[in-house]
Amino acid sequence: xxxxxxxxxxxxxxxxxxxxxxxxxxxxxxxxxxxxxxxxxxxxxxxxxxxxxxxxxxxxxxxxxxxxxxxxxxxxxxxxxxxxxxxxxxxxxxxxxxxxxxxxxxxxxxxxxxxxxxxxxxxxxxxxxxxxxxxxxxxxxxxxxxxxxxxxxxxxxxxxxxxxxxxxxxxxxxxxxxxxxxxxxxxxxxxxxxxxxxxxxxxxxxxxxxxxxxxxxxxxxxxxxxxxxxxxxxxxxxxxxxxxxxxxxxxxxxxxxxxxxxxxxxxxxxxxxxxxxxxxxxxxxxxxxxxxxxxxxxxxxx
Numbered sequence: 001x002x003x004x005x006x007x008x009x010x011x012x013x014x015x016x017x018x019x020x021x022x023x024x025x026x027x028x029x030x031x032x033x034x035x036x037x038x039x040x041x042x043x044x045x046x047x048x049x050x051x052x053x054x055x056x057x058x059x060x061x062x063x064x065x066x067x068x069x070x071x072x073x074x075x076x077x078x079x080x081x082x083x084x085x086x087x088x089x090x091x092x093x094x095x096x097x098x099x100x101x102x103x104x105x106x107x108x109x110x111x112x113x114x115x116x117x118x119x120x121x122x123x124x125x126x127x128x129x130x131x132x133x134x135x136x137x138x139x140x141x142x143x144x145x146x147x148x149x150x151x152x153x154x155x156x157x158x159x160x161x162x163x164x165x166x167x168x169x170x171x172x173x174x175x176x177x178x179x180x181x182x183x184x185x186x187x188x189x190x191x192x193x194x195x196x197x198x199x200x201x202x203x204x205x206x207x208x209x210x211x212x213x214x215x216x217x218x219x220x221x222x223x224x225x226x227x228x229x230x231x232x233x234x235x236x237x238x239x240x241x242x243x244x245x246x247x248x249x250x251x252x253x254x255x256x257x258x259x260x261x262x263x264x265x266x267x268x269x270x271x272x273x274x275x276x277x278x279x280x281x282x283x284x285x286x287x288x289x290x291x292x293x294x295x296x297x298x299x300x301x302x
Contacts (some may be wrong), residue, residue, distance in 0.1 A: 084115030177219025
C-alpha cells in the first residue's frame with residue numbers, strides 16, 4: 001500500500017470518528033431537552049405542591065384605601081375588589097383604588113361611611129349596609145348610588161338604620177340584619193315591599209329554646225340552607241326562620257356554655273353541617289335537637 005493510500009485511509013477514519021461523535025452529542029442533547037420538557041409537564045411531588053411561592057402585599061390608606069379598618073370584602077363579577085371600611089368604600093382594580101364616601105350635599109352618594117357588609121345581587125348591583133346610613137345600592141354602569149332612606153316608599157324604621165348584615169335568598173328577596181331596634185328586614189325588590197321582624201319589647205330571654213319569638217341582639221349574619229330556611233346569628237343565639245310559614249325558632253348558647261361571650265360567624269355546609277365561631281372556639285350545631293358542641297382546642301383534649 002502506497003503512502004498516499006495510507007494517508008487517505010487515515011483521513012477517512014478521522015472523518016468517520018468526528019461524524020459519530022457529533023451525532024452522539026446531538027442525540028444526547030435532544031434526549032436531555034426531551035426529559036426536561038417531560039419533567040415540566042409531570043405533576044409536582046406532594047412536597048413541591050405544598051410549598052407554593054406566596055407573596056403578601058400590605059395595602060393601607062397610604063396606597064389609596066379609604067381607611068385601614070376593613071370590615072367587608074367583595075369581588076364582583078367584573079373582577080373588581082370592594083372594601084368596606086370604617087370611613088368609606090374603596091374599589092380596587094389591582095393597581096389603583098377608587099374611594100366613595102357619603103356626601104350630604106349629593107343624594108347620589110354613599111349613605112354612610114362606616115360600612116359593615118357588602119353584596120352583589122343577581123343583577124350585578126352592589127349593596128352596602130352601614131352603621132348609620134341604612135342601605136345603599138351602587139349601579140356600576142352609571143356609577144351612582146341609590147339610598148333606600150331617600151326612596152318615597154321606604155318605611156321610617158329603615159331611615160338611618162344601623163345595619164350589620166345582608167343576604168339575597170334563592171327567590172331574589174333581600175334581607176337586612178340590624179341592631180335590636182331593627183331586627184330583620186325583608187325587602188321584595190321587584191314590588192318594593194318591606195317587612196320588619198324583630199323581638200317585642202319586654203320579652204325576656206327564655207333559653208335554651210324559644211318557638212315563635214325573634215332572637216334578641218344584633219343580627220350579625222344571614223345564611224340560607226338547601227331547604228330554603230334562613231339562619232340568623234346574633235351574639236348569643238342562632239335562629240332558624242321559614243319565610244313561607246313565618247315560623248322562627250331560636251336557640252341560645254349560654255345555657256350550655258355560660259362562659260361564651262359572643263358568637264361571631266356562621267357556616268352552613270352543603271352536607272348539612274352547621275359551624276359557629278365564638279369567643280370560646282368552634283362549635284358544631286346539631287339542628288335535629290338544637291344542641292351546641294364545642295370542639296376541643298388541642299389534640300390532648302380529644
